[in-house]
Amino acid sequence: MDAKLQAMLSSLSPVARELDALPSGRPTPDNGCVKLNTNENPFPLPGIVMRSAIAALELQYLYPEDDNVSLRQAAAAAYGIATDCVMAGNGSSELLSLIYRAFLAPGDGVAMMSPGFSFNRKLAMLQGARFIEIPWSEPDCLPMDELLFGAAKHAKFILLANPNNPTGTFVPLAEIERLLIRSDRLIVLDEAYVDFAPEDGLRLVERHSNLLVLRTFSKSYSAAGIRVGFGFGHPELIGRLRNIQNVFNMNVVAHAVGMSVLAHRDAYEENHRHVRLERQRVAAALSEFGFSVTPSHANFLLARVPVGQGGRWWQAALEDHKVLVAFFPDAGLEECIRVSIGTKRQMDAFLPAVGSILKKVGCRG
Numbered sequence: 001m002d003a004k005l006q007a008m009l010s011s012l013s014p015v016a017r018e019l020d021a022l023p024s025g026r027p028t029p030d031n032g033c034v035k036l037n038t039n040e041n042p043f044p045l046p047g048i049v050m051r052s053a054i055a056a057l058e059l060q061y062l063y064p065e066d067d068n069v070s071l072r073q074a075a076a077a078a079y080g081i082a083t084d085c086v087m088a089g090n091g092s093s094e095l096l097s098l099i100y101r102a103f104l105a106p107g108d109g110v111a112m113m114s115p116g117f118s119f120n121r122k123l124a125m126l127q128g129a130r131f132i133e134i135p136w137s138e139p140d141c142l143p144m145d146e147l148l149f150g151a152a153k154h155a156k157f158i159l160l161a162n163p164n165n166p167t168g169t170f171v172p173l174a175e176i177e178r179l180l181i182r183s184d185r186l187i188v189l190d191e192a193y194v195d196f197a198p199e200d201g202l203r204l205v206e207r208h209s210n211l212l213v214l215r216t217f218s219k220s221y222s223a224a225g226i227r228v229g230f231g232f233g234h235p236e237l238i239g240r241l242r243n244i245q246n247v248f249n250m251n252v253v254a255h256a257v258g259m260s261v262l263a264h265r266d267a268y269e270e271n272h273r274h275v276r277l278e279r280q281r282v283a284a285a286l287s288e289f290g291f292s293v294t295p296s297h298a299n300f301l302l303a304r305v306p307v308g309q310g311g312r313w314w315q316a317a318l319e320d321h322k323v324l325v326a327f328f329p330d331a332g333l334e335e336c337i338r339v340s341i342g343t344k345r346q347m348d349a350f351l352p353a354v355g356s357i358l359k360k361v362g363c364r365g
Contacts, residue, residue, distance in 0.1 A: 005126050007032070007315065008278055009067065009140060014128075015126055015127075015128050016022070018125070020300045022128075024279030029034065031320045032214075033100065033319075033323070034322060034323045034342065034346045034349045034350060035098060035324050035340075035342075035346075036323065036324055036325050036339050036340040036341075036342055036346065036350060037324040037326045037338075037340065038224075038326070038340065039165070039193075039219055039298070039299055039300050039340045040218070040219070040222075040224045040340065041218075041219060041220060041221065041222040041224070041271065041275075041299065042340075042341070042342040042343045042346060043222050043274075044222060045146055045223065045257070046205075046222075046264060046267040046268065047220050047265060048260065048264055049120055049257060049261055049264060049267070051224070051261040052256045052257060052259070053253050053256055053257050053261035055256065055262075055318075056253045056255070056256035056257075057252075057253065059252045060159055060252060062252065063248050064123050064248050064250055064251055064252045064254075064255050065255060066247065066248065066331045067198050067242060068087075068088035068249075068250055068255065070255070070259065071088045071250070071255050071259055072086045072087065072088050072259050073261070074099050074258070074259045074262045075088065075258075077262075078262040078263075078265070079202055079232070081144075081202065081205060081232060081253065082235070083257075084235035084236065084238065085205060085206075085232055085233060085234065085235055086230060086231070086232055087230065087231040087238050087240055087241055087242050087245070088228070088229070088230055088231075088250060088258065088294045088341050089229045089230070089231065089245070089248050089249060089250070090229070090250050090254070091216055091218060091227040091228065091229045092190065092192060092214040092215060092216040092218075092230070092231070093119070093229070094227075094229065094245075095214055095229055095230075095241070096119075096120070096123065096188075096214065096230045096246060097123055098145055098188070098241050098245060099128070099157065099186075099188060099212070099241070100123045100124065100126070100127050101244060102240065102241055102244060103129070103156045103157055103186065104124070104127040104128075104129040104156055105128070105129075106127065106128030106129065107128065107129070107130070108127070108129045108156050109129060109131075109152075109155040109156065110124050110129055110130070110131060110132065110155050110156055110157055110158075110159065111132040111133075111147065111151070111152035111155035111157075111158045111159065112131070112132070112133055112134070112158070112159040113133075113134050113136045113142075113158075113159065113160055113161070113164065114133035114134060114135055114330075115136070115164075115166060115167060115328070115330050115332065115333055116133075116134060116136075116159065116161055116164065116165070117159075117161060117165050117190070117292045117331070118328070120159060123165065129156075130166055132151050132152050132155055132221065134146050134147060134150075134151060134152055136164070136167075136169075139164070139167060139169035139170075139171070139294075140169070140170070140171060140175075141171065141175050142160075142171060142175050142176070142178075142179055142267070143346055144178065144179065144182070147179060148179075148182055148183060156185065156186070157185055157186035157187070157188055158179075158183070158185060158186070158188070159188050160176065160179075160187060160188065160189050160190065160191065161189075161190040161192065161193075162176065162189060162194070162197070162201065163193040163194065163197050163296070163297040163298040164298075165192065165193065165298065165300075166293050166299040166300070166326070166333070166338045167294070167295070167302050168193075168294055168296030168297055168301065168302055168303055169294065169295070169296075169297075170197050170198070170297040172199075173199055173200075173201055173204065173328060174290070175208070175247050176189065176201060176204070177204060177207075177208070180204065180208040180210060181208075181259070183210065183271070184210065185245060186209060186210050186211075186212060186237075187208075187210055187211050187212070188212050188214065189201050189204075189211060189212070189213045189214065190214045191214060191215050191232075192214070192215070192216045192218070192219050193211055193219055193220070193297070193298035193299060194215070194220075194271055195219070195220035195221075195268075196219075196220065196275055196276060196279075196297055196299050197297040197298070201213055202232060205232050205233060205234075206306045209234040209236075211233060211285065212232070212233040212237060213231070213232040213233065214229065214230070214231055214232075215229060215230045215231075215232070216228070216229040216230075217229070217257070217261055219299055220268065220271075220272060220275075220299070221261045221265075221268060222268075223257055223258075223261065225252070226253060226254050226257050227254055228250070228254050229247065229260040230256060234254050240276065241361065255277040255299055274343075274344075275299045275341050277339050278341045278342075278344060278347055279296060279299070279300075279301060281317050281347070282301060282339070282341065282347050283295075283296070283301055283351070284349075284353065285351050286301065286303050286339075286354070287353065289306070289343075289358060290306040290358070291303040291304060291305060291306060292304040299340060299341045300338055300339060300340045300341060301338070301341070302336055302337075302338050303337055303338075303339060304335050304336050305335055305336065305337060306358070306363060308336055309361065310335055311328070311334055311335055311336045311337050312327050312329070312334075314357070315327040315337055316328070317357045318337075318350075318353055318354070318357070321353035321356065322355070323338075323349060323350050325338060325339050325350075325355045326339075326340075328339040
């Protein structure tokens with residue numbers, strides 16, 4: 001390393017110095033792979049929404065609307081909530097990072113139910129904050145004593161994903177409302193997968209000032225590559241978070257698609273129905289193969305692999321069959337893979353690949 005570069009890097013903040021430079025990364029999978037590893041929706045945008053995206057390209061020479069006013073108004077009308085209670089973002093991940101910046105100083109704590117979305121660990125580290133993981137041993141209820149009086153007692157906010165990623169489990173809203181009533185801290189409810197679940201928490205926003213609900217159009221509305229997300233909460237909180245957003249944080253295509261999706265949510269009914277039916281079919285087939293499948297309310301399945309091989313081994317074996325699934329090295333997940341629900345054709349490629357692998361290792365199937 002030359003002297004100038006070394007001197008420059010030594011000027012980084014202590015937190016930034018802890019991060020290694022990212023390598024170039026793995027090559028992009030070829031088009032022949034069945035991609036079931038990142039929970040995208042497998043279908044294109046409905047025609048009416050796609051046309052709005054194409055039309056928006058004609059405005060590419062203009063900055064997008066500042067503060068996302070029209071998009072926020074459209075979301076407020078669609079969800080029956082005041083505009084001042086809504087913020088829009090470049091995916092819900094942008095909004096999540098804003099919450100960390102707004103609430104955490106070095107040494108502060110943030111609590112997350114575990115296993116959960118691993119990117120939260122990095123967000124906490126970037127703020128110099130302590131990341132507190134609370135084991136989720138009973139997926140249909142919350143460990144109230146631990147959240148209120150235990151390790152999470154002094155956390156600035158608590159993260160709940162419902163349905164949860166990577167497990168797909170769902171907590172009844174009555175359980176979440178119990179926590180909201182008993183706690184005076186912010187509860188961040190990430191509902192990225194809620195369109196595949198039995199109920200949502202948006203109606204709790206007006207009843208509880210310590211609730212912030214996050215939504216995204218990446219999973220259920222086929223817009224992962226366009227980046228549209230929303231936050232819903234008390235106007236005082238939402239207004240402060242909006243005030244620290246980047247200027248023009250969303251592009252004109254995202255604005256147009258977001259507004260069109262909100263106006264045509266009924267165009268996705270068959271899409272969502274397909275995901276639920278395929279989720280049920282694939283879960284049953286995996287169970288027949290000897291996997292232990294966690295009941296899911298999302299657009300993916302977490303499956304514990306048959307005894308004999310671990311999750312990483314199965315991920316590699318399926319990749320050899322040109323099928324991509326997710327593996328997590330976290331404690332308790334080493335023997336699992338996570339499989340996104342794709343089209344029927346994609347799942348019909350995945351299941352025979354599983355059967356072929358089992359035959360080679362001498363298992364049933």
